[in-house]
Amino acid sequence: MMKKYYIITYGCQMNFSDSERIAATLEKIGYSPVSKIEKANLIVVNMCSVRQSAVDRVYGNIKNFARLKRKNPKLKLVLTGCVTKYDLKKFKEKFNHILSIKSLPYWKNFLKSRGQTSPKLARSDLGISSCDYLKIKPKYTTKFSAYVPIIIGCNNFCSYCVVPYTRGPEISRSANDILKEIKDLAKKGYKEVWLLGENVNSYKSQDVNFSKLLKMIDNISGNFWIRFTSSHPKDFSDELIEAIAKGKKITKYINLPIQSGDNGILKKMNRPYTVRDYKNLVKKIRAKIPNVTLSTDVIVGFPKETKKQFQNTVKLFKEIKPDMAYISQYSPRPGTVAYKMKDSVSHQEKEKRYKFLNEVLKKTALENNKKYIGKIVEVLPEYERKGWLIGKTREYKTIKFKPVDKKLIGRFVKVKVTDAIPWGLRGKLV
Numbered sequence: 001m002m003k004k005y006y007i008i009t010y011g012c013q014m015n016f017s018d019s020e021r022i023a024a025t026l027e028k029i030g031y032s033p034v035s036k037i038e039k040a041n042l043i044v045v046n047m048c049s050v051r052q053s054a055v056d057r058v059y060g061n062i063k064n065f066a067r068l069k070r071k072n073p074k075l076k077l078v079l080t081g082c083v084t085k086y087d088l089k090k091f092k093e094k095f096n097h098i099l100s101i102k103s104l105p106y107w108k109n110f111l112k113s114r115g116q117t118s119p120k121l122a123r124s125d126l127g128i129s130s131c132d133y134l135k136i137k138p139k140y141t142t143k144f145s146a147y148v149p150i151i152i153g154c155n156n157f158c159s160y161c162v163v164p165y166t167r168g169p170e171i172s173r174s175a176n177d178i179l180k181e182i183k184d185l186a187k188k189g190y191k192e193v194w195l196l197g198e199n200v201n202s203y204k205s206q207d208v209n210f211s212k213l214l215k216m217i218d219n220i221s222g223n224f225w226i227r228f229t230s231s232h233p234k235d236f237s238d239e240l241i242e243a244i245a246k247g248k249k250i251t252k253y254i255n256l257p258i259q260s261g262d263n264g265i266l267k268k269m270n271r272p273y274t275v276r277d278y279k280n281l282v283k284k285i286r287a288k289i290p291n292v293t294l295s296t297d298v299i300v301g302f303p304k305e306t307k308k309q310f311q312n313t314v315k316l317f318k319e320i321k322p323d324m325a326y327i328s329q330y331s332p333r334p335g336t337v338a339y340k341m342k343d344s345v346s347h348q349e350k351e352k353r354y355k356f357l358n359e360v361l362k363k364t365a366l367e368n369n370k371k372y373i374g375k376i377v378e379v380l381p382e383y384e385r386k387g388w389l390i391g392k393t394r395e396y397k398t399i400k401f402k403p404v405d406k407k408l409i410g411r412f413v414k415v416k417v418t419d420a421i422p423w424g425l426r427g428k429l430v
């Protein structure tokens with residue numbers, strides 16, 4: 001029987017990066033990819049459980065999996081990614097194997113076994129408390145942009161978040177491994193590397209911290225951009241700002257999640273900074289890196305968030321004028337501290353706050369984007385759609401431009417910006 005696999009990935013860049021290593025592992029043991037799920041005899045669901053909606057999406061697919069299994073009784077279903085013990089209960093009857101991503105080097109043995117892997121065994125990580133699975137060479141999705149995880153896990157325990165429970169404590173990858181991977185990518189002509197981690201700026205491997213690591217990567221020869229995500233405001237040091245400001249390859253894009261513009265809510269979220277700290281940090285960053293693109297993450301409708309507290313977030317947005325923001329509506333996640341708080345803000349009210357903040361963002365984003373009109377920017381085109389080439393500028397602005405020449409995908413080009421909208425720029429190839 002031909003071994004064919006299909007991976008469904010939900011969630012963040014980290015999950016997509018893990019899926020690249022899953023693909024490489026499966027191909028090493030004789031599986032080949034298929035573009036239609038119906039043709040697979042192994043389906044891997046790489047799940048995200050940061051938001052309830054992502055878990056619901058996996059649950060929503062269960063019927064489809066059961067239908068596929070009726071058609072092909074030999075079909076194996078594997079669940080991996082951010083799986084909480086609560087999700088485990090829900091899904092254990094529905095999948096053949098529930099496997100931790102850290103046990104990826106051992107998946108071969110699990111997949112050989114017939115039937116169900118004991119969820120208990122599969123979740124135990126076989127005593128693995130390292131990030132050794134990152135040594136697996138990934139099957140990169142593109143030939144010009146690559147994800148490079150540098151740290152996994154999180155020690156922060158924000159009250160609403162499951163990541164510290166699902167991914168475990170922070171483990172930094174060795175600087176040598178990271179540098180080796182990036183040197184290889186640079187030699188192959190990659191134009192962009194994304195350094196990934198739940199909290200990249202708490203990276204520490206022996207005497208190398210994140211600032212030092214950035215400088216080391218910046219010194220690798222080759223023509224490529226360095227991007228990174230995500231950063232915690234509490235770990236954003238002056239040394240790091242300096243490194244970003246001076247780095248030649250380090251792009252000036254910073255995602256700096258605030259989560260709320262209200263001190264009371266920040267405290268309940270277990271985010272150890274105040275709105276003033278955050279504003280001062282943004283001020284410092286903008287003073288040292290004047291052309292920085294700043295994005296943030298915000299949760300609206302956290303338990304007991306009053307209208308006034310929400311307005312504090314609105315006020316903060318108007319002051320810091322983010323270029324982009326990932327706004328989400330609070331959803332309780334079992335096992336977290338916030339889960340025990342009453343989810344007091346109604347769905348309608350969360351929706352209303354989401355829309356309101358989004359309108360504020362549209363204005364600040366447009367205001368920032370307009371500054372680019374008439375300028376020539378460096379762009380890495382990623383794909384073609386509806387008669388436009390679409391990519392990102394060095395500053396991480398989405399830009400679409402003409403004329404279309406698909407050969408330019410994955411190569412640096414210069415584009416003159418002719419127009420700005422809230423979510424991006426338009427331009428002409430120079």
Ligand code: SF4
Pocket residue numbers: 154155156157158161162163164198199232
């Ligand atoms: S910093 Fe907070 S929100 Fe981010 S992964 Fe860690 S616990 Fe979750």
